[in-house]
Amino acid sequence: MKKSLIALIAGTTMLAGCNLAPRYERPVGAVPVALPQGGVYPAAATDALDVSRIGWQEFFLDPRLRQVIETGLANNRDLRVAAANVLQARSQLRVQRSALFPTVNAGGTATYTNNIMGAMGAGGGAGAGNVSSDIEIYQATAGISAFELDLFGRIRNLTRAAQEQFFASEEAQRSARISLIAEIATAWLTMASDTEQLRLSRQTLKTFEDTLRLTREQFRIGVGSELEVRQADTNYQSAVNDIAALEASIALDQNALNLLVGTTVAQEQLPSGLSSDPVTRDALPSDVSSDVLLRRPDVLRAEHLLIAENANIGAARAAFFPTISLTGTVGTISTALSGLFKSGTYTYSASPGLSLPLFDGGQRAGNLAYAKASQQAAVATYEKAIQTAFREVADALAQRGKIGDQIQAQSNRAESARVAARLSDARFKAGVDSFLTSLDAQRTAYAAEQQLVATRLIQASNLVELYRSLGGGLGGEQPAGAGQTAAPQN
Template sequence: MKRNMKALGAVTLSLALAACDMAPKYVRPELPVPAGTPQGDAYAANAGAGAAIVPADTAWRDFFTDARLARVIETALANNRDLRIALANVEQARAQYKVQRADLLPTVAGSGTATYSEQPLVQFGQSQRLNTDVYQAQLGISSWEIDLFGRVRNLTKAAQEQYFASVETRNAAQTALIAETANAWLTMAADQERLRIAIDTEKAFGKTLELNKARFDRGIASELEVRQAQTSYDGARSDIAVATTLVAQDQNALNLLAGTTVSAADLPNSLEQKDATLDNLPANISSDVLLRRPDIASAEHNLLGANANIGAARAAFFPTISLTAALGTVSLGLSGLFKSGSDTWSVAPGATLPIFDFGRNKGNLRYARATYDAMLATYEKSVQTGFREVADALARRGTMTQQVEAQTSQRDSARVAYTLSEARFRAGVDSFLTTLDSQRSLYSAEQSLVGTRLTRATNMVELYRAMGGGLK
């Protein structure tokens, strides 16, 4: 009996190893984008000091150089609920893959039964009662599909690719979270800077208002000049209220991303002149770098899974071969259950060939092919979207230095112009309107410079994210 079971196992294993694969051969699609990033005036090289880093190989802890920002990002990675959801989705996909993979091997189950019966027995004219006790124990497999045409293996591969896709989706969520947290922190820093400028400007406008009121009381200034000064002063007060609200909202957004209340010691109080990130990112890159982005990797895993599903749908047109086998022992007494000569075995192979399914298998195959086409388009769109994000970030980066330099010069000139106009006004050379315009120009230039510096800072974060950084 044991020899028969071993022979059966050997035949079954040979059949499984000789099974064919009905899935189409997968070939990675050509990237539907140019080989390199765009070139031109907007894409001028703007690398920082030192050799350009590779974002996908640079840990976020190395890229973000401000210790406070790094601590906030670390807090977000530990507590953010969206990232926890993404991690739970990975565990779900992993469990589904393990469930599907189990179909590749037979499920071995053990069972035991005991039957007690009593029936009348008439022998030699005498009536008696016959008691029968039957004990049985067996180990076997039931309806295990021998995967000759790769249906189960392709379903398993599809589940595996879904698991891999969920891992990459989780990685994309982490990359996005790091970028969003950094941008929220930098936005708060800029709004703190705007608030400080508004407070300083409100003080300057307040002194001007007091001066004009005193001049009006002495009959030197007109009421128009007082009203003009009052308008500028009230505008600065309004800006303080707006900036105060924005700072509070920025902190709320940062707390939500971090998943907890961010320590006051880690909050920014101004937009520092020193960059909070490295700036030596590459200016020209190959489009192949996009393949290291987790969202694009996820799209390709979905494409591979759809390709495997085509193989499973094709295999459904061929016979399904299953095997049921059992090895056991039976005895009329419990004490003799495992004695020599009580063993039993059975083997029941079966085959099912679809003949008339009224188009079910054809419909499933068409569905699998259409799904593949949809996943292919999704993959190509992910590549194109990633290419545009990188190109846009490079275009912004290429002109950022000139813009910051120009607005810094504009701010400095406005400050000097305000100082001169105020002196000329006090000397009676210029009218108050010239001084007021100078004050307003300086205020506007300072606010614009903060906005530009914020754009430069967030552009570095976006470029790092778009190039596939942020996983380590």
């Protein structure tokens, strides 16, 4: 019996290295080797920074914005959900990994039996009394029950799948963190832009109010016409409307920012406007290889899920082979509690078992086909994740390549419009130009200033988006499962 058990264990050990999962190969060719260059795309920056090594504390220059982001990382509820998902995946991995090891149970029993037999009297007749005997049996055991010997890698592949799903949940948390940083920054910049627009509208309202007062006074004394009063009032009411709309927008901006941060943002941390001073670093790379996209958390998450589906194929294939389990106990038994652990009371049992379904109505074949189809879907999902990342970076680079020209043109336009409005007003007061020309110049100057603020918002938001799309925001954090992503399976 002992020799048979030893032979069984030795045989299973030799087969333990068998793995029926297909060898993993990372899909290639989903995107071009290099990101777009030339044309509208910016030239390479000589002082470009490695985005994957820059933490958000270094990238964002405004101390108020850094404080808001730090608060958001501590309080955002979506980020807490992502952290809880990581804990759930880690617990599931522990549960699945436990199947690789036998569950050892210890137990003890005590049996008390009382037998009563009738006593025989003299001459063979029935006795006048009964004989009572007590039997005591004590037993202590330790053993394993139905432990599956993982000959064909079914359990190991299920464990690998759970491990990769855990890694994927960690990457999902990292991706949520990067997205949250970008969303908070964009919301803060949007509020800064609206605040700047409100300042501009109030300043312009004062100019329009002065003009309206002048035309009313001229109409009162018979120098001007009612038409001029109505035209001036049109500009004035337009600015009043803009102020009301911007005040509402700023309230909405703050509500959105509070939701992202997870608490009410302190007043001193809110933006006072959107000036020409940089809010972020702008020396970001433009000539990087598309391989940098492989380090993005959302792409790494898709790859971990692909490896998990690869392992599930191995588990489904293993189901076609016999399942061997082992039940065994060792212990001691005695008729006296004091003699339970004395010499000669040792006992053991071993019960190997083999199971191979002969007919299951196609269940195992269906499971294997499902696993293969899931793996094909995971390949497509991974390739789509890379293509999406490529498109996001390419879009951000395209916008960045021309945003400087837009800022310069809008600045020049706003300056020219301001000068034109000032000259037109002087010419009107000198009687050279009509009042309509002066009003039109004021409207043009106001619109040019508004467009300049909007373009500055686009520039600042573009840098945030480029930073996010290149995987910035985590500094030198080690990716989940680093060094294990492309581990081959034989």
